[in-house]
Amino acid sequence: MAVELEKILRPVDHPAPPFPPKLMTLASGEELVIRQIDREEIPDILPYVAPLLHVERDYYDIVSARVYAELLGYARHRMQDEYVLVAQIDGELAAIVNGRSMNAEVGVSLHTLALRRGLRIGAHAFAAKMEYHFDFLKQKEVLIVAESPIGFRRWMIEYKLEKRFGTPHELGGVPSWALTKELFDKARDSLVVGRRPVPEALLKKAQAAILPPSNPSKPPVDLLAATRALKDPTGTSLMLQRWTQEGKV
Template identity: 40%
Template sequence: MEIQMKPYPPKRLTVYRSIRGFFGPDVAPNFKGYEMIISQATKQDIPMILDALKTFTTQEKDYYDLVTSRFYSELVAWKYGVLKNHYCLIAKIGGVEGKYADMLLGLANGRMQDEKTGISYHTVALVRGLRVGGHLFAAKMEYHFDILGQKEVLLTAETPIGFRRFFEAWRLEKCPGHHEVGAGELYKLPREHYNLVKTSRVLGERI
């Protein structure tokens, strides 16, 4: 059953770091001092996102091929209405002109299982060093708890990096069963744990 989902209100954060991992053919651009804009993608954005993901589906480093291939297929399923109650958040650079204007920095997705429980799918940073993944993961949890009003989010770690950076820091609870993306062990973030850490991790201001 399709659930009527409240939209995620966009927000902005200031970029304080420099890119240290860039997969493009050119020298990494300097985005320090610019804004990172996090917003919710619509189905009209799917072609743009798929085009950006194509390069990464063959990038074997740090499981990019695994995670982006899964993300790609989920976006296609969402496009055709196969994946229900799905959302996708995107991070772009703001205020930059020229070839890097509105460059896609990363994306995150998930869905509502029901009114009470959310399911986190993937969080992917397309550049390294700007804490894109950390901000998107926090925005995703903010969406589930503060916007959709859910009580818990189910998660799994597809990569060792994801486990170290997100799972240990967010006080996740291990629970029985398997995640629906077909990965490994199942974890959950209860609302009480989210409330304990959100002030230090959910950053930015609404636009």
């Protein structure tokens, strides 16, 4: 009976080509490997997402909560046609990006979670995700939204997304924006970088273990500081929590 019920609850994924791993050099000189992970590796990254559930800055809390659920949904077969890419520096987890296919022609961008900020790590991972949709899944457009204003501005400015406001996005039902194949091709030369194949030693190191982020965003001292700050025109609660974190008070 349980198996019969599981057959009903578990979606059947459509066949999809793998994302070939790629390599790029960051401004820091470090090598970033972006590769696809399978369900078996999801438990390895969940512990690195969980601490971000209470980081309000840049909407890390909402993004990480949704990513956590999406990763579980993937690992436990409750999300159809999902894929997950990770970006690693020397094994260290630097970013997670994921998405899914709505149908053969339309992709859905789910999240871009940078666990190490700066150096365009999130932007490189996002570009790899879009490359997967257009170059490997051969889709015509990808529906995109962002919880964080910083992320939204970045995608908007860099890719000049088109409106698809008639289509509610799977993330919160908000109006969608779209990256079309044409827009992606225009941005390709300047934004989509990386080399293949990844040298075997680097790839093996990345596959051997997903190491924890070395400097993840820290949860606040006061979990509700940002919420309270909405009603606090002075912003003092936010300022105090940050300074407390930094050991300045």
